[in-house]
Amino acid sequence: GAGVSQSPRYKVAKRGQDVALRCDPISGHVSLFWYQQALGQGPEFLTYFQNEAQLDKSGLPSDRFFAERPEGSVSTLKIQRTQQEDSAVYLCASSLMGQIIYEQYFGPGTRLTVT
Amino acid sequence: DAKTTQPPSMDCAEGRAANLPCNHSTISGNEYVYWYRQIHSQGPQYIIHGLKNNETNEMASLIITEDRKSSTLILPHATLRDTAVYYCIVSLFGNEKLTFGTGTRLTIIP
Numbered sequence: 463g464a465g466v467s468q469s470p471r472y473k474v475a476k477r478g479q480d481v482a483l484r485c486d487p488i489s490g491h492v493s494l495f496w497y498q499q500a501l502g503q504g505p506e507f508l509t510y511f512q513n514e515a516q517l518d519k520s521g522l523p524s525d526r527f528f529a530e531r532p533e534g535s536v537s538t539l540k541i542q543r544t545q546q547e548d549s550a551v552y553l554c555a556s557s558l559m560g561q562i563i564y565e566q567y568f569g570p571g572t573r574l575t576v577t
Numbered sequence: 578d579a580k581t582t583q584p585p586s587m588d589c590a591e592g593r594a595a596n597l598p599c600n601h602s603t604i605s606g607n608e609y610v611y612w613y614r615q616i617h618s619q620g621p622q623y624i625i626h627g628l629k630n631n632e633t634n635e636m637a638s639l640i641i642t643e644d645r646k647s648s649t650l651i652l653p654h655a656t657l658r659d660t661a662v663y664y665c666i667v668s669l670f671g672n673e674k675l676t677f678g679t680g681t682r683l684t685i686i687p
Binding site: 466493495497502503504505506507510517518521553555565566567568569570571 | 618619620621622623626664673674675676677678679680
């Protein structure tokens with residue numbers, strides 16, 4: 463079946479531009495996660511949704527980062543006024559169960575380069 | 578979540594068993610050990626998890642020491658496709674956050 467998809471796969475933005483990254487989770491998956499992965503590092507947690515509710519946004523690095531999942535399916539991560547330090551791969555993951563999570567399914571990521 | 582320590586890199590010959598160690602000496606009684614791997618240019622992929630008993634699935638085996646302070650992931654017959662970064666993660670079951678660390682870069686040598 464279809465896995466988690468993300469678009470675009472690559473995004474180049476000039477410093478100061480706004481970007482929007484899209485995640486299509488596996489159909490029926492209740493939980494959705496965003497991670498940020500800098501070059502040579504492991505992924506770092508950004509935020510978590512259960513259906514449309516954003517239950518944890520403790521990992522968002524600044525108020526320039528905003529995520530939403532209005533209908534409990536597709537999610538968008540928006541970064542306003544991008545900075546060079548925002549350059550990273552942004553990974554989305556989904557999981558079937560809302561309460562018991564042991565396997566997260568990851569998308570291929572969006573590589574953001576801020577110039 | 579407890580901290581984990583993994584060697585930064587390992588090599589293994591194709592067809593041999595790859596044994597990836599992980600230390601988690603501060604693990605608490607209700608924390609699980611999870612393993613994920615990340616092949617180049619892909620998102621991480623779940624491999625296996627366990628609490629205190631050894632576990633096996635179609636991908637790998639997980640051996641957890643009796644004191645739970647360390648574990649080993651075993652890929653029984655490594656192939657070139659197993660070349661990846663392997664992450665050992667300790668977390669409460671049901672915790673929505675995964676804390677990845679820097680992992681072990683495993684290279685399978687033909």
